[in-house]
Amino acid sequence: MTPDVGVPPKPAPPAPAAAPEATSPAAEPPSRRAAEPPPDGLTRLRAIILGRERDAIRRLEQRMEDPAALAQAVERALTTSVRRDPRPLADALFPVMGPAIRRAISQALAGLLQSVNSALEQSFSLQGLAWRWEALRTGSSYGEVVLRHTLLYRVEQVFLVHRESGLLLAHLTTPTVDAQAPDMVAGMLTAIQDFARDSFQVAQEEMLETMQVGELTVWVEQGSRTLLAAVIRGHAPVELRVELQRTLEGIELEHAPELTRFNGDASVFNRSRPRLEALLLMETRGQAGAGKTPWRTWILLTVALALLLYFGIPAMIRQHRWEQYLTRLRGEPGLVVVHAARENGRYVVRGLRDPLAGDPAAILQQHRLTDEEVQGQWQPYVALLPGFVLRRAERALAPPPTITLSLSGDTLVAAGAAPLAWFSRAGGMAPALSGVGSYVEHRMAPRELPGLAQLVAAVEARRVLFASGSASLDSAAIQEAEALAGEISRLDSAATLLRLQLGVVFAGSADDVGNEDINERLRQLRGEAVRERLLPRLPPTLLSGAATLPPDTTAAPDQAARALRRSVRALVSLPDPAAPEPVP
Amino acid sequence: MTVLEKKICMMGAPGVGKTSLVRRFVDSVFSEKYLSTIGVKIDKKSVTVEDTTLNLMLWDLQGEERYQWVRLQYLRGASGYILVADGTRPDTLEIALGLQENAAGRAEQLPFILCLNKADLWGQWGITATQQEWLKEKGWTVVQTSAKSGDSVEEAFLSLARQIIAQGT
Ligand SMILES: Nc1nc2c(ncn2[C@@H]2O[C@H](COP(=O)(O)OP(=O)(O)O)[C@@H](O)[C@H]2O)c(=O)[nH]1
Ligand SMILES: [Mg+2]
Numbered sequence: 001m002t003p004d005v006g007v008p009p010k011p012a013p014p015a016p017a018a019a020p021e022a023t024s025p026a027a028e029p030p031s032r033r034a035a036e037p038p039p040d041g042l043t044r045l046r047a048i049i050l051g052r053e054r055d056a057i058r059r060l061e062q063r064m065e066d067p068a069a070l071a072q073a074v075e076r077a078l079t080t081s082v083r084r085d086p087r088p089l090a091d092a093l094f095p096v097m098g099p100a101i102r103r104a105i106s107q108a109l110a111g112l113l114q115s116v117n118s119a120l121e122q123s124f125s126l127q128g129l130a131w132r133w134e135a136l137r138t139g140s141s142y143g144e145v146v147l148r149h150t151l152l153y154r155v156e157q158v159f160l161v162h163r164e165s166g167l168l169l170a171h172l173t174t175p176t177v178d179a180q181a182p183d184m185v186a187g188m189l190t191a192i193q194d195f196a197r198d199s200f201q202v203a204q205e206e207m208l209e210t211m212q213v214g215e216l217t218v219w220v221e222q223g224s225r226t227l228l229a230a231v232i233r234g235h236a237p238v239e240l241r242v243e244l245q246r247t248l249e250g251i252e253l254e255h256a257p258e259l260t261r262f263n264g265d266a267s268v269f270n271r272s273r274p275r276l277e278a279l280l281l282m283e284t285r286g287q288a289g290a291g292k293t294p295w296r297t298w299i300l301l302t303v304a305l306a307l308l309l310y311f312g313i314p315a316m317i318r319q320h321r322w323e324q325y326l327t328r329l330r331g332e333p334g335l336v337v338v339h340a341a342r343e344n345g346r347y348v349v350r351g352l353r354d355p356l357a358g359d360p361a362a363i364l365q366q367h368r369l370t371d372e373e374v375q376g377q378w379q380p381y382v383a384l385l386p387g388f389v390l391r392r393a394e395r396a397l398a399p400p401p402t403i404t405l406s407l408s409g410d411t412l413v414a415a416g417a418a419p420l421a422w423f424s425r426a427g428g429m430a431p432a433l434s435g436v437g438s439y440v441e442h443r444m445a446p447r448e449l450p451g452l453a454q455l456v457a458a459v460e461a462r463r464v465l466f467a468s469g470s471a472s473l474d475s476a477a478i479q480e481a482e483a484l485a486g487e488i489s490r491l492d493s494a495a496t497l498l499r500l501q502l503g504v505v506f507a508g509s510a511d512d513v514g515n516e517d518i519n520e521r522l523r524q525l526r527g528e529a530v531r532e533r534l535l536p537r538l539p540p541t542l543l544s545g546a547a548t549l550p551p552d553t554t555a556a557p558d559q560a561a562r563a564l565r566r567s568v569r570a571l572v573s574l575p576d577p578a579a580p581e582p583v584p
Numbered sequence: 585m586t587v588l589e590k591k592i593c594m595m596g597a598p599g600v601g602k603t604s605l606v607r608r609f610v611d612s613v614f615s616e617k618y619l620s621t622i623g624v625k626i627d628k629k630s631v632t633v634e635d636t637t638l639n640l641m642l643w644d645l646q647g648e649e650r651y652q653w654v655r656l657q658y659l660r661g662a663s664g665y666i667l668v669a670d671g672t673r674p675d676t677l678e679i680a681l682g683l684q685e686n687a688a689g690r691a692e693q694l695p696f697i698l699c700l701n702k703a704d705l706w707g708q709w710g711i712t713a714t715q716q717e718w719l720k721e722k723g724w725t726v727v728q729t730s731a732k733s734g735d736s737v738e739e740a741f742l743s744l745a746r747q748i749i750a751q752g753t
Binding site for chain 1: 587
């Protein structure tokens with residue numbers, strides 16, 4: 001219906017001209033000869049000899065000048081060349097391919113950067129910890145694990161689209177995906193390309209390569225005649241991009257003829273379905289990992305946590321007690337910790353122990369540890385600490401309570417009252433004791449002992465006073481006698497503690513006035529009066545008897561002194577400790 | 585039975601009823617919002633002519649008049665186009681003629697038809713019978729359609745489909 005008028009006449013098609021040449025070479029020379037000037041002899045000879053060859057050359061010349069024929073020949077030559085060895089052609093094309101390759105490389109780098117970024121993002125999250133654990137478990141590097149996970153994806157749909165018309169050539173989906181009118185989507189994909197190009201005014205070869213909708217990413221690869229779009233869920237690795245390119249190249253190569261004269265028949269592209277299916281299959285690999293790994297990781301994490309709670313916390317408590325126990329041992333005099341460690345699942349402590357030091361087993365119990373958990377290995381030794389030297393001396397010398405042992409430097413001092421036998425034994429043994437350099441004694445009478453001397457003085461200072469010529473106790477005397485009894489009791493208690501036998505005598509005295517006989521009598525009566533009075537108050541063993549003091553023949557200086565002489569006082573006797581104690 | 589995919593472009597001045605015609609002809613999947621957002625909406629309709637089924641992919645373009653020229657690039661890869669003019673507005677026929685001229689200036693000669701739309705508005709008709717005769721003499725297929733009543737819409741698309749098949753063989 002479109003009129004052909006106005007279309008310039010095409011140059012004569014080469015086929016009709018070539019056809020007679022090829023089919024009937026014999027018919028041709030006459031027509032040519034008619035156009036040529038009349039031949040001379042040589043020319044004729046040449047025509048006779050070289051006739052056929054000349055025609056062949058002429059034909060070749062013609063063919064070389066005809067672009068259509070030349071194109072055919074070149075095409076054939078290239079095809080053969082590539083089939084034989086594609087390298088020479090690839091080398092020749094490299095300058096053209098260079099920019100495209102550079103673009104691919106920059107894309108790959110961008111992809112790598114993306115995965116590194118997401119790795120960094122994840123590295124401090126719980127997910128990151130799970131991946132670190134997985135890396136530990138599987139013995140692969142953390143980077144590998146991160147890559148494995150961040151690159152999880154699946155290709156859900158693949159569109160092969162005729163670039164020019166936006167017509168759908170092939171469409172594949174994973175079984176679970178419900179695809180919406182794919183042929184319209186295909187059209188829209190190309191329309192969007194145009195839209196993006198128009199809107200941002202970029203070169204015609206530039207294209208919208210990535211579209212992102214929530215979890216879905218659409219990657220579009222552009223070939224010379226087709227578009228390959230992949231709808232991807234998740235993070236696809238840059239290798240997928242390469243795979244898309246490769247698939248597209250393969251398809252374009254396979255379908256080159258159909259694509260050049262595409263009339264809307266998409267059925268021929270069914271041949272490429274296996275290639276496209278391979279893209280969908282890439283999903284399976286990624287997904288298998290996705291399904292299992294987090295699961296396993298979580299279970300393992302939970303188990304690890306449970307184990308930690310179950311074994312870890314008691315172990316922590318045990319460790320804490322062990323450390324406290326060690327601290328205590330180190331502070332304990334007479335114990336020297338030489339080695340403390342965990343060996344074969346139990347704690348072991350080795351060291352030196354003075355026999356007088358605290359018992360490690362008892363300390364262990366105090367720290368609520370059992371000898372199952374802690375094994376102690378103690379070598380005996382002698383500690384030269386002052387306390388230990390002293391305690392050793394006490395054990396060896398067994399001093400009576402009236403003896404006080406002390407250490408001044410390395411001098412052992414024994415002060416107090418003791419039987420002679422004890423002193424002589426102590427004097428012999430003490431210097432031989434470890435830690436004792438020399439030995440000194442301070443012998444004392446029992447009444448001089450620090451704990452007793454004052455009490456003795458207090459008892460002996462009391463005076464129960466009598467009226468002149470009287471031996472009966474008036475109320476003041478009774479009071480004084482009672483007080484005296486109290487003092488005696490205190491002294492007795494102290495002496496008993498020191499295992500000393502106290503003796504008390506009430507000694508009466510009289511003044512220098514009057515008859516000496518009477519006075520002698522008064523002395524006796526007065527002593528007995530006090531004794532009698534106090535007998536119920538004091539243990540009888542104590543009161544050996546009343547005594548009279550010898551008459552004071554000196555003249556009393558005054559009345560007061562004279563009155564003081566009409567009195568009774570208590571005289572204390574404290575014998576040295578008697579029997580030496582047996583050494584335990 | 586062969587199945588062929590064909591890209592068809594709707595072309596014409598704004599407001600002539602391109603979108604309405606497509607809506608009449610197809611059961612649309614996508615919202616017409618696409619038109620305003622990216623300027624293109626694609627719909628599909630299968631028609632069968634003899635033993636060939638054509639899947640017509642109808643590209644409907646949105647835009648102001650001046651963009652219609654730019655959008656000629658959408659004709660790339662198309663197997664045909666539908667020119668639409670509003671029968672009540674003669675100026676829209678001028679635009680349709682201009683578009684056709686531009687389209688024909690491209691390398692390929694594509695089958696097309698002209699829809700004189702809004703045929704239901706007979707009273708306000710502004711395109712003369714002489715004009716239509718002249719177009720038919722030029723070899724154009726001219727169909728009077730009404731997207732509103734549905735008159736001749738199916739027929740218009742089918743007529744283009746037939747042309748495409750005729751040219752394809
Ligand atoms: N009466 C009548 N109105 C129509 C017809 N077709 C379209 N319209 C109206 O014309 C206006 C523009 O239509 P639209 O399809 O958007 O035109 P477009 O810009 O070419 O896509 C709308 O208000 C339509 O309702 C028709 O056949 N008859
Ligand atoms: Mg519209």
